[in-house]
Amino acid sequence: MGGKIKVKKKTTMSMRRRESLWGLLFISPFIIGFTVFLLGPMLFSLIGSFTNYNITSRMDFIGFRNYEQMFTADRLFWTSLYNTLYYVAFIVPLTAVGAILMAVLLNQKIKGIKAFRTIFYLPAVLSGVAxxxxxxxxxxxxxxxxxxxxxxxxxxxxxxxxxxxxxxPALVIMRLWSIGGTMLLYLATLQNVPGQLYESAELDGANAFQRFWHITLPMITPIVFFDVVTTTIGAFQIFQEAYVMTESGTGGPANSLLFYNLHMWNKAFVAFDMGYAMAMSWILFIIILILTIINLKLAPRWVHYEGGQR
Amino acid sequence: MKRSFKPALLSLLIGTGAVLSACGGQGGVAENSGAGVPDEAVEIEFWTFWGSEQRRPVIEEIIADFNNMQDEIHVRHVYQPWGDIWTKSLAAVAAGNPPDVVIQDINTVRQRADANQAMNLQEFIDQEEEEVQERFYPHLWEAVVHEEDAYALPFNTDTQVLFYNKDLYEEAGLDPNSPPSTWDELEEYAKALDERDGDHWETIGFYPLWNLGPDIWALNADNGNTWFDEDGNVTIHTPEKVEALEWVVEWQERIGRDTINRYEAEFGDGMADPFISGLVAMRGQNINYYSSLKDNAGELNFGVAPLPEKESGSGHYSWGGGFVAEIPYGAENPEASWEFINYLTDQAPQEYWGLNGFDVMANMEANEALAEHPDLSDEGRMVYDLAHMNLDVTVLAPVPLDAPDYHSLLNPNIDEIMLGKVSPEEGLSQAQEAVEDLVEQNQQ
Known part of the structure; x- marks a missing residue:
């Protein structure tokens, strides 16, 4: 009897092992890619940020000097941080409000609405230098x-x-032109708001604005939350616009477009001060991390999930 | 299940491999120059950003000549776009797999020499029978030497000069054969050439910041001294440079910032060339501008002169740049690469490049030969002659090792001066302080 059980157990084990092997196999492209192309470079840049690494000839450990210089000596660090925060502070609320308004308008049941939706989404298809x-x-x-x-x-x-x-402001306006992608997210969510909520509110005498404020908005807060978090992260990484639209990436008139990543790029590829640039990238990472954690902590106060908290 | 496992794994691996190799294969658009590779020849890879219709055939012809005249080395030209070439070559050096020769910026040679990105060429130079450095203009040679060893060979260069419209001179009653020689004369001429009707200008005599940077006027005023002196001290805030910027601001005030902005925006929109159209009567610019005039100016009657000097006797200092041929650190066949760049900067190929692309060459004899070349027009020979002479007073501004990115501190201050937010005195003094700070940080 005992023998029989043993045999059975063995097959389950090997079955389970085989399955987990298969599982690993299927996710291996990601695991390998993540380790080689993401985790590896990240660790390398963390180590590099404590050195005077210049890509080709030196990599000596210099402790916290890069970080110290950033906060005490590098004037452009503060300029670039200010420029970036300015951009983020405008972009995040404006894209959210703009995209919601546009989505609400495009959610009307009128003739030719599909054409309008296409037109307003179109700019999001175009991108880059052009x-x-x-x-x-x-x-x-x-x-x-x-x-x-x-x-x-x-x-x-x-x-x-x-x-x-x-x-x-010019870059903010340019960014707002292509909020079609975000708008699409909101539009999809708006169409999932159950119609009976509006019907009953209407019966209770709620006007259009009240219906929007008390039904629509709470119902789409999960997407607002998602939008705010991702736009914040994206806005902090602004680089291309400034690089292309200012003469050879110089940061525009009076350094007004010297964004964080542009300054970092100059340090890395103009001054070859890669160690310093790596330190800058970690500070940016920490700033974004803190803001995202704050967002997550604040979320339960205003984000409404159907069927309770998740 | 067990049976199918291995083939599945295998096909997955092959699939991944195929994807990866497909990604790897996307690099530079390679093209063979000249005839097929002879057996046992050393092949070297030569990166340039010369992909235009005008440049590419010329460099490929030079390469083909080199490949045909001997059978030990075969050069393969790889075109890399302007925006990518140097970051790509840096990445290749860091990865230990660089190309054999790269065309680089002359102002950053020392920076790369110092960071072990470029190979020390002194050993090869010492082995040559001829004095290699004698070929080049002294100021160009100086820029490729780091701690007494050379790290690159200059290829081409440029210099800033004054172009002026002779027809407009005559209309304004000026002598078309005596262009302005001092700043005062420049101003006097410009005022005589100005023709305006309210806000609308028929002709703007001159504006110093069209096609030239404030750097050039600053060094022209300051005895040819750039933002750093020979010992690496910061010389941004000097009385002469303050005066130069005050002078530039005066021009701006006289013509009006709105007018300048308006026309600048129009130039940027690709409007017809304002010098050719006669809107601007005099224009300081890179002497290579001649090639554009030659092709587009039609009947325009123009003259070329050195930049005016601040005052009589202070010197017609001008500013230049250029490109060099460099062997990246870690290149596999430095001897072969040296042979090639040695050839590339020799008189004959240099002359060929100049003749076909209209470019000021780094090789002195090539320019001298071009100044008398039978295949060029009188005008063309005159321009080469002027270029050759002007290179005597042309200054390079190599990137200082202690402040390679000083521009990002200096430029915003100059912008603020030009926007009228600070005076030249204040602006330059702030810039001086900021750049000194940067030097100090980097010396730690």
Whole structure:
């Protein structure tokens, strides 16, 4: 009897082992990719941030000096941090509000709504350098479309990318142009809000604004939360816009577009001070981590999940 | 189940391998130059950013000549786009698998020499019978020497000069054969050439910051001293440089910031060349601008002169740059690479490049030969002649090792000066302090 049980147990074990082997096999592309292309470089940059690594000839341990320099001596660290925070502070709320409003408008049941949805989503399809060049033309102070339209209303538009006070707002406007992707997320969620909630609210005499405020908004808070977290992370990483739209990545007039990542890039590839750049990347990582944790902690106060807390 | 396991694993591995190798294969667009590779020849890979219709055939012709004249070395040209070439080559050096020769920026040679990114060429130079450095203009040679050893060979260079419209000179009653020689004369001429109707300008005589940077006026005023002196001391805040920027600001005030912005934006939009169209009567620019004039200016009657000097006798200092041929550190066949770059900077190929691309060469004799070349027009020969002379007063601004990224501290201050937010005195003094700080940080 005992023997028989043993045999049976053995097959389950090997069955389980085989299954876990298969499982490992299937996720191995990710595990290998993660270790080789993500975890490895991350650890390397953590170690590198405590050295004077310059990519080719030196890598001596210098303790916390990179970090110390960043906070005490490097003026551009603070400039770049300020520029980045400014951008994040505008982008995050504006994209959320803008995308929600647009989604609500595009959720109306009117004729041709699909065409509108396509039109407003279209900019999100375009991306990269082509869009920046297009916008550089739109923002041209005298001949650009934006200032031309403003001049119809007797408004003298600013010099946008040439005026340090207007460079960051110009990038914010450019970013808002392509919120179609976020809008799509909201639109999908809006269509999942159960219709009977609106019907009963209407019976109770709630007006359109009350219905939006007390039904729509709470119902889509999980997506708002997701949007806020991801946009924050993305906005902190702004680089391409500034690199392309300022002369060879110099940071624009009076360094007004010297964003954190651009400064980091200059340190790494212009000054070859890769150790310092690595230290900067860890500080950015920590800043984003802290903000994300705060977001997660605050979430239960305002994010409403159907069927209770998750 | 057990049976199918191995083939599945195998096919997965092969699949991953295929994907990876496909990714790896995307690098530079390689193209063979010249005839097929002779057996047993050493093949060397040569990276340039010369992919344009104008440049590519010329460099490939030079390479083909080299490949045909001997059968020990075969050079393969690899075009890398301008924006990628140097970061790619840096990554390749770091990975220990660099190309054999790369075209690099002359102003950063020392920086790469210091960081072991470029190979020390002194040993090869010493073995040559001829004095290699005699080929080149002294200021170019100086830029490739780090701690008494050379790390690159200069290939081409440039210099900033004054282009002026002779027809407009005549209309304004100026002598088309005596361009302005001092800053005062420049201003006087410009005012005579200005033609405006309210906000609308028919002709703007001159504006110092169109096509030239404030750096150039600063060093022109300051006896040819750049932002750093020979010992690496910061020389941003000097009385002469403050004066130079005050002078530039005066121009800006006279013409009006709005006018300047408006026209600048239009130039940026790719409007017809303002010098060719006659909107701008004089323009300081890189002498290579001649090649664009040659192709597009049609009947325009123009002259070229050295940049005016601050005051009589202070010197017509100008500013230049250029590119070098460099052997990256860790390249596999340095002897073969040396043979090739030695050839590349020799008179004949240099002359060929200049003749076909209109470029100021690093090889002195090549420029001298071009100044008398029968295949060039009178104008073309005149421009080479001027270039050759102007290189005597042309200064390079090699990146200082203690502050390679000083521009990011200096430029915002200059921007603020030009925006009228601070005076040149204040702006340059702040920049001086900031860059000194950076030098100090890097010396720690």
């Amino acid at each position: 869009v920046y060049i297009l916008w550089m033309q739109l923002l041209s102070p005298s001949t650009g479309l934006i200032n031309t339209v403003l001049s119809w209303f007797q408004i003298q538009g600013p010099a946008w990318l040439f005026d340090p006070d207007w460079t960051k």
